[in-house]
């Protein structure tokens with residue numbers, strides 16, 4: 001694996017400041033998802049790139065993905081193992097906490113529900129920590145991962161996801177803010193107790209529901 005670019009210190013500092021200031025909060029929540037656009041968001045037609053400034057370059061012959069922690073059957077997949085799993089395409093909207101939303105994205109990949117069938121989380125497991133090849137981490141409640149529209153995605157609009165957008169494989173979890181959708185996903189640890197990931201340690205919400213403005217924790 002190699003990387004390019006440098007850590008985006010200024011962007012990271014700005015986002016941490018926004019969390020402290022409660023930037024973009026409207027006070028107008030929409031818990032029933034009555035409107036397609038969550039409060040404080042605006043629709044964009046491009047697809048911005050947001051990350052810490054490191055783009056891991058990953059190759060199919062060395063790529064590995066693994067799952068462990070509070071599960072009955074930990075697993076390790078090569079690229080061929082991953083691509084041999086059942087595939088599914090989901091049309092979804094993406095909502096980034098910096099305020100952009102992008103509608104009607106077709107992602108293809110392995111349904112998270114299928115992964116759950118294979119690893120069988122133990123009775124006490126309620127959260128997962130996602131860990132990526134750029135050392136990014138984010139925590140997600142299991143309830144939100146166990147949804148039909150959650151994918152281990154490798155394609156967008158029928159084409160392989162580019163490296164800058166998290167290819168060859170990233171999580172897609174449409175119902176939470178996009179910082180929960182880890183790019184370049186490497187490992188998932190199932191956990192009984194919640195623990196904060198990268199942005200959650202810097203003021204962002206432990207769950208991150210866009211319709212109830214769970215931007216900051």
Ligand SMILES: Nc1nc2c(c(=O)[nH]1)N[C@H]1C(S)=C(S)[C@@H](COP(=O)(O)O)O[C@H]1N2
Nearest residue numbers: 048049050051052132136165179181182183
């Ligand atoms: N591995 C990793 N995943 C990540 C990030 C990151 O820095 N590293 N940034 C998150 C944030 S803050 C957002 S908004 C989305 C952006 O995805 P995109 O660049 O494809 O739009 O990825 C999320 N997943």
Ligand SMILES: [Mo]
Nearest residue numbers: 050096097179
């Ligand atoms: Mo983000």
